[in-house]
Amino acid sequence: MLFSFQAVFLWTDRLIYLLLFLVVGLTFYISRHEHLLAPWRQIRRRPLAMSALVVLLFYIGIGLLDSVHFRKALPTTDAAQEIQYDPEVLSLLDVILGPLKNNVERSYSAPLASQAFSKEMIEAADGSQHRAYPRLKFGGAHLETPETERTSDIFSIVNKRLFSGLLIWSLISMLFVLILAQRHRKPAKEMLGNIWRGETQTAWRSILFTAALLFLLVGVLAPLSVKYHLFGTDKVGQDVLYMALKGIRTGLVIGTLTTLVMLPFGIFLGIAAGYFRGKTDDAIQYLYTTLSSVPGVLLIASAVLILQIYMDKNAESFASITERADIRLMFLCLILGLTGWIGLCRLLRGETLKLREMEYVQAARALGVGPGRIITHHILPNVMHIVLIALVLDFSGLVLAEAVLSYVGVGVDPAMISWGNMINSARLELAREPVVWWSLTAAFVFMFVLVLSANVFSDAVRDAFDPRLRGR
Amino acid sequence: MVQNLLQVKNLKTRFSTDDGIVNAVDGVSFDIPRGKTFALVGESGCGKSMTALSIMKLVPKPAGKIVDGQILLDGEDLCQMPEVAMRILRGNRISMIFQEPMTSLNPVMTIGDQIRETLEYHLRLNKKAAKVSAIELLELVGIPDPEQRYSEYPHQISGGMKQRVMIAMALSGEPDLLIADEPTTALDVTIQAQILDLLRKLQKERGMAILLITHDLGIVAEMADEVAVMYAGEIVEQRDRAAFFAKPQHPYSQKLLSALPGKKKRGETLEVIRGTVPPLNRPFTNCRFANRCDSAWALCEQSIPSWTALEMGGIRCHLQEFPERRIQLVHTPGGAQNTEGAASEERALLEISNLKVHFPIQKGFFKRVVGQVKAVDGVSLKVDSGRTVALVGESGCGKTTTGKAILQLIPQSGGEILFEDEDLSRLSNKALRLRRRDFQIIFQDPYSSLNPRMLVGDIIKEGVKALKIEIENDTDDVWLDELLAQVGLPADAKHRYPHEFSGGQRQRICIARVLAVRPKLIVCDEPTSALDVSVQAQVLNLLKELQSTYGLAYLFITHDLSVVDYFAHEVAVMYLGRIVEYGTVEAVLGEPKHPYTRALLSAVPEVDPEKKRLIIRIEGDLPSPINPPQGCFFHPRCPQVMPICREEYPETTKINKNQKTNCFIYTGS
Incomplete structure (x- = not known):
C-alpha cells in the first residue's frame, strides 16, 4: 500500500484543466483552418519568438506539474484499518523536488553556502560553548572541511554535469532531427544543414539553441541544488529555489485564469455594445466607465477582505491550508477578471462598430440573417485576433499585478508560495545588515524571465495578427 | 536628334516576398521627350506603379530592389546616384502625384505650410518669399481665394482641391518631369475633367514632361502623346497615340480596347480577356500573354517574343513575324433579350415615391438635433421586372x-x-425577413463584401439557410455546384476561402450569394468600379446573361456613364439627393436636357481621340447636403443659371414620354 494516494482537485486545478482542454481544442481547430493557421506560420518563422515560446513552455510544464495534486496514504499498521490520507496536499512537482522541499534548514543561509548566515551558540563535543557559524544540516553536508573543499566541489559538479546536460540535449536533438527529416522526406544530413543555416520554415535553430541552454542550466543546477541550496534559504530555512519554482504556478494561474474570467464579459458586452448601439451601448458604457472609475486596488482589497471573513466563519468547509489558499487565489483571479475586462470590451466595441458597417455584414442583413447569427458568424471570428492580442499582452501585466498586490497585502494567501509573497518578505530582509538579497533576486529572476518571454512572444503575436503589418 | 529628357533602359525591379522573388518590372525601356506626355496603361498588378517608383528610386526597401538597367535623366544615370543626391533631385527635377489625395496630405498642417515647406527646402527661399510663392502656386492650380485657403487644413477642402494642392506641391520645385500615378482615379468625372485640364495647361506653360500612369484608356486618349501598354512587368506595345487608337497591334491592347463598354456595343456581349495575369515569381520561357490570347499558337508557348520596332514605337508579339495568324476580333452578338422600347405601363416591380433619408446631426451633451443631412431628399423611380434602371x-x-x-x-x-405593391417600411420584422428573398444587393468592393473567415460554400448558403428556402437536392449540394458553374466558378470553390480568389471572382461569389435566394430585383451598387476593364466586361456579361435567363430587374448604381450606356434601359441622374433627369437611356444620354447631365456626359473622356467633344466645364465641387443651396441645388455650378434658379427648386417637367427633368429652362415650353 506504499503508493496508494488520493487525487485532489483544487478549484484552480479544475480551471487549469479546462483551460488546457480549451487550448488543445483550439489548436486542433486552428490547424484545420488555413486562414487561421497563416498568422501562426508567420510566428513560427521568427527566431526570437520561438525562443521565447520554448522558455514559456518550460514554465508552463513546471506549472502543470505543480497542478496535479494528491494526498499520500499514511502508512497503516493494521491491514484491516481504513486507509488514512496525509492531510498535506502534494503536487507532482513537490515529489520531483522532494530533496529541495524537505531539506529545510533552521534559518537563513546564503546561496551555495555550507554554513548558516548568522552566528549561533554551538556546543562542542567537550561541552564548551562558543559562538560560530554552524554547519548547515543539508547544504554541503557531504563535505568534510567545507572551508577548503567547497569551491572545488562546486566546480567539479559543474564540470561533470555540463557534459551530461549537453549529451542528453544532443541525443534528444538528434532524434528530433531524424523525425523532422522523416517528415520532410529529406536525408537527415540535409535536414541538419537546413536547420543549421536557418533555412527551415519553423525557426528550429533557435528552438534547439534555447533548448540547449535550458538543458545545460537544468543539468548543471539540478545536482548542485540537491547538495547545496542554490539560491540559499529563507527565514524559516526553506530552499528559495523551491519557492521560486512553486511561484511559477501561482503566477501562471493569475495570468491565465484571470483572462478566462475576463473573456466572456469583454467579448459579450463589447460586441453587444458595438452591434446593437443605442440603449444597449449606453448601458454597457455606463457600466464600464463606472467600474473603471473605482480604484482597482480598493475593489480588490475589499473583495479579498469579504472572502477572508467568510472563510473564517466557515472554517470547517476548507479541509487544508492548501485548499484555503487555493480558494483565495481563485477569488483573486475572479476579482481581477471582473475589473480587467474593460480594456478588451472597449477595443471590441470599437471594432464591432466598424465591422457592423462592413459590406458583408450588410449583405447578411439583406439576406435576412438574424443578429445572433451575424454576431457569431460574421463579427466574432473577425475580432478574435484582437482578443488574442489583448490576452497575450494582458498576461505579463497580470503576473506583475500579482506581485504588486501581494506586496500591498491584498494578494494571494500568505501561506501560498508566490513571487509576490517572496518579494513582500524581502522588505524586511533588505533592511538587515548584512543584506539578505537572494529571496528577492530569485523571485525577480524567475518573474523577469517569464514576463520577458511572454512579452517577446506577445509582440510576435501582435505583429502576426495585425493586418497593417501583414506581408512584411 | 534632341536628347530625350528621360531614358529608361532595360529597367528591372525585383521584390522578395514569401512566394519567392517577384519580377515586378522586368526589362522596361522607354524614352520621354521634353514637354510630352507618355502614358503607361495596363491592368492592376502589371508593374505600372512600380516602374514609376523605380524612376523616383522610391522602391520600398528592403523587399524591393532595382537589379538592372539604367534610368537616364538628361543623360545622368539615376541608378548610380547616391541617396543624398537623389533627395535633392526628387521634387526639384522629378515630382510625383499619387492616386489618393485624401491620404497624401498631412492632416495636422495647413495646406499652405505644407507647400511652403517644400518651397523652402527645394528653392532655398526664406519664409516670407516662400509664402508668396506658395500662394502663387495655389492660384496657379486654380484654387479660389488662395490667401484664405493657405491657412486651411486638409479636412476643410474637398478631394478635388486636395489633388490640386498635391499638384501645387509637386510643382513647387519646378520639375522637368511629373509622374502622375492614377491622378484622377479617386475623383468624380467632373472633377477629373478639371484636373486633367489643369495638368494640360501646366504642361503647356512649363514645358514639363508627364509620365501618366492610368488604367483608363479614355484619359490616355485625351492626354497622351505616346502610349505604352504594360503587361506582366514588361511593355508589350508602345505607339504614338493616334496610331495606337486607330489600330492597336498587340492582342492585349486590342482586347483592352474592345472590353470597354459603351453605346456601340449595346446588345452585344463584351469582349473579355480570359484568365488572369500570370504570377511574376518565376522566369518566363513563353509569351506572357499566351495563356489569355486568342491568337496564341505553339510558338507562343515555346519562345519569348522579341521587341519589334514599328514606325512609331514597337511591339512584343510573335504575330509581327506571322501576320497571317492574326485572328480578327469578332463581336459575338448577345441574345435578343434587349427588348428596347418604352417601359411597360403595367404595375412596376419596385416603385419608390418621394423617398427621403435624413440623418440627424446631433450636438452637445444631450444630443440635441441641430440639423439634418438630407442624403436622399425626395427620390421617385420605378423599376419593372427584366429591366435595368x-x-x-x-x-x-x-x-x-x-x-x-x-x-x-x-x-x-x-x-x-x-x-x-407592398410598402416595405410598414412590414413587420418577420414579414420583412421573408420578403427579403425578393430583393438583394451587390456591393462595390468585392474585398469587403465577403467575410474572410467563412468558406465560399457557407457564404453562398447563408441566405438560403437564413430564409429557410427549400431547395431540391439540398442534401448533396448539387444546386450549389450548379450555381457556381452558372457564375463561372469551379465547383471546388465552395471549399475555399475568399482570399484565394481575385477581385473579379469575388464579385462572382457575391453574385452567386445573391442568386441563391432567387431574387426578383438586385440593387447593384457600383459592382464593377473596383475591377479592371477586362474583368468588368466579364461581370457585366454575366449580369446581362442572368437578366435574360431569370428576367431579373436591376437597379444599377454607378458613376460610369459608359457602363450605363451599354447596360441600362433607363437612367436617373441624381444630384444632391434629388433626381434631376429621368428617362430612357437613348433619351437621357442621347439628348441630355438638364445642364448637369450635359456637363457630366461631356466630362467623360472618350476613347476615340479624333472625336473632339465640346466640353462643358462645371466649376467647383458638390455642395454639402447639410446645407444645400437655395433654389435649384445646381445653380452655383450651372453654366446656364437664371435669376429664378436662385429662388426656388424647379418642378418636374415632362419633355416627352421618355424623359423628364427638373430645370427651369424647360418649364416654360
Missing part, C-alpha cells in the same frame, strides 16, 4: 443611400417604397 451621379449625391434604403438597411425618413 441606372442611378447615376457623383459621389456624395445619395445613390448608395437610396440603394440601402430600398433594401431596408437604413431606415427611411419619408416616402414610400412599394415592392409588388
Whole structure:
C-alpha cells in the first residue's frame, strides 16, 4: 500500500484543466483552418519568438506539474484499518523536488553556502560553548572541511554535469532531427544543414539553441541544488529555489485564469455594445466607465477582505491550508477578471462598430440573417485576433499585478508560495545588515524571465495578427 | 536628334516576398521627350506603379530592389546616384502625384505650410518669399481665394482641391518631369475633367514632361502623346497615340480596347480577356500573354517574343513575324433579350415615391438635433421586372443611400417604397425577413463584401439557410455546384476561402450569394468600379446573361456613364439627393436636357481621340447636403443659371414620354 494516494482537485486545478482542454481544442481547430493557421506560420518563422515560446513552455510544464495534486496514504499498521490520507496536499512537482522541499534548514543561509548566515551558540563535543557559524544540516553536508573543499566541489559538479546536460540535449536533438527529416522526406544530413543555416520554415535553430541552454542550466543546477541550496534559504530555512519554482504556478494561474474570467464579459458586452448601439451601448458604457472609475486596488482589497471573513466563519468547509489558499487565489483571479475586462470590451466595441458597417455584414442583413447569427458568424471570428492580442499582452501585466498586490497585502494567501509573497518578505530582509538579497533576486529572476518571454512572444503575436503589418 | 529628357533602359525591379522573388518590372525601356506626355496603361498588378517608383528610386526597401538597367535623366544615370543626391533631385527635377489625395496630405498642417515647406527646402527661399510663392502656386492650380485657403487644413477642402494642392506641391520645385500615378482615379468625372485640364495647361506653360500612369484608356486618349501598354512587368506595345487608337497591334491592347463598354456595343456581349495575369515569381520561357490570347499558337508557348520596332514605337508579339495568324476580333452578338422600347405601363416591380433619408446631426451633451443631412431628399423611380434602371451621379449625391434604403438597411425618413405593391417600411420584422428573398444587393468592393473567415460554400448558403428556402437536392449540394458553374466558378470553390480568389471572382461569389435566394430585383451598387476593364466586361456579361435567363430587374448604381450606356434601359441622374433627369437611356444620354447631365456626359473622356467633344466645364465641387443651396441645388455650378434658379427648386417637367427633368429652362415650353 506504499503508493496508494488520493487525487485532489483544487478549484484552480479544475480551471487549469479546462483551460488546457480549451487550448488543445483550439489548436486542433486552428490547424484545420488555413486562414487561421497563416498568422501562426508567420510566428513560427521568427527566431526570437520561438525562443521565447520554448522558455514559456518550460514554465508552463513546471506549472502543470505543480497542478496535479494528491494526498499520500499514511502508512497503516493494521491491514484491516481504513486507509488514512496525509492531510498535506502534494503536487507532482513537490515529489520531483522532494530533496529541495524537505531539506529545510533552521534559518537563513546564503546561496551555495555550507554554513548558516548568522552566528549561533554551538556546543562542542567537550561541552564548551562558543559562538560560530554552524554547519548547515543539508547544504554541503557531504563535505568534510567545507572551508577548503567547497569551491572545488562546486566546480567539479559543474564540470561533470555540463557534459551530461549537453549529451542528453544532443541525443534528444538528434532524434528530433531524424523525425523532422522523416517528415520532410529529406536525408537527415540535409535536414541538419537546413536547420543549421536557418533555412527551415519553423525557426528550429533557435528552438534547439534555447533548448540547449535550458538543458545545460537544468543539468548543471539540478545536482548542485540537491547538495547545496542554490539560491540559499529563507527565514524559516526553506530552499528559495523551491519557492521560486512553486511561484511559477501561482503566477501562471493569475495570468491565465484571470483572462478566462475576463473573456466572456469583454467579448459579450463589447460586441453587444458595438452591434446593437443605442440603449444597449449606453448601458454597457455606463457600466464600464463606472467600474473603471473605482480604484482597482480598493475593489480588490475589499473583495479579498469579504472572502477572508467568510472563510473564517466557515472554517470547517476548507479541509487544508492548501485548499484555503487555493480558494483565495481563485477569488483573486475572479476579482481581477471582473475589473480587467474593460480594456478588451472597449477595443471590441470599437471594432464591432466598424465591422457592423462592413459590406458583408450588410449583405447578411439583406439576406435576412438574424443578429445572433451575424454576431457569431460574421463579427466574432473577425475580432478574435484582437482578443488574442489583448490576452497575450494582458498576461505579463497580470503576473506583475500579482506581485504588486501581494506586496500591498491584498494578494494571494500568505501561506501560498508566490513571487509576490517572496518579494513582500524581502522588505524586511533588505533592511538587515548584512543584506539578505537572494529571496528577492530569485523571485525577480524567475518573474523577469517569464514576463520577458511572454512579452517577446506577445509582440510576435501582435505583429502576426495585425493586418497593417501583414506581408512584411 | 534632341536628347530625350528621360531614358529608361532595360529597367528591372525585383521584390522578395514569401512566394519567392517577384519580377515586378522586368526589362522596361522607354524614352520621354521634353514637354510630352507618355502614358503607361495596363491592368492592376502589371508593374505600372512600380516602374514609376523605380524612376523616383522610391522602391520600398528592403523587399524591393532595382537589379538592372539604367534610368537616364538628361543623360545622368539615376541608378548610380547616391541617396543624398537623389533627395535633392526628387521634387526639384522629378515630382510625383499619387492616386489618393485624401491620404497624401498631412492632416495636422495647413495646406499652405505644407507647400511652403517644400518651397523652402527645394528653392532655398526664406519664409516670407516662400509664402508668396506658395500662394502663387495655389492660384496657379486654380484654387479660389488662395490667401484664405493657405491657412486651411486638409479636412476643410474637398478631394478635388486636395489633388490640386498635391499638384501645387509637386510643382513647387519646378520639375522637368511629373509622374502622375492614377491622378484622377479617386475623383468624380467632373472633377477629373478639371484636373486633367489643369495638368494640360501646366504642361503647356512649363514645358514639363508627364509620365501618366492610368488604367483608363479614355484619359490616355485625351492626354497622351505616346502610349505604352504594360503587361506582366514588361511593355508589350508602345505607339504614338493616334496610331495606337486607330489600330492597336498587340492582342492585349486590342482586347483592352474592345472590353470597354459603351453605346456601340449595346446588345452585344463584351469582349473579355480570359484568365488572369500570370504570377511574376518565376522566369518566363513563353509569351506572357499566351495563356489569355486568342491568337496564341505553339510558338507562343515555346519562345519569348522579341521587341519589334514599328514606325512609331514597337511591339512584343510573335504575330509581327506571322501576320497571317492574326485572328480578327469578332463581336459575338448577345441574345435578343434587349427588348428596347418604352417601359411597360403595367404595375412596376419596385416603385419608390418621394423617398427621403435624413440623418440627424446631433450636438452637445444631450444630443440635441441641430440639423439634418438630407442624403436622399425626395427620390421617385420605378423599376419593372427584366429591366435595368441606372442611378447615376457623383459621389456624395445619395445613390448608395437610396440603394440601402430600398433594401431596408437604413431606415427611411419619408416616402414610400412599394415592392409588388407592398410598402416595405410598414412590414413587420418577420414579414420583412421573408420578403427579403425578393430583393438583394451587390456591393462595390468585392474585398469587403465577403467575410474572410467563412468558406465560399457557407457564404453562398447563408441566405438560403437564413430564409429557410427549400431547395431540391439540398442534401448533396448539387444546386450549389450548379450555381457556381452558372457564375463561372469551379465547383471546388465552395471549399475555399475568399482570399484565394481575385477581385473579379469575388464579385462572382457575391453574385452567386445573391442568386441563391432567387431574387426578383438586385440593387447593384457600383459592382464593377473596383475591377479592371477586362474583368468588368466579364461581370457585366454575366449580369446581362442572368437578366435574360431569370428576367431579373436591376437597379444599377454607378458613376460610369459608359457602363450605363451599354447596360441600362433607363437612367436617373441624381444630384444632391434629388433626381434631376429621368428617362430612357437613348433619351437621357442621347439628348441630355438638364445642364448637369450635359456637363457630366461631356466630362467623360472618350476613347476615340479624333472625336473632339465640346466640353462643358462645371466649376467647383458638390455642395454639402447639410446645407444645400437655395433654389435649384445646381445653380452655383450651372453654366446656364437664371435669376429664378436662385429662388426656388424647379418642378418636374415632362419633355416627352421618355424623359423628364427638373430645370427651369424647360418649364416654360
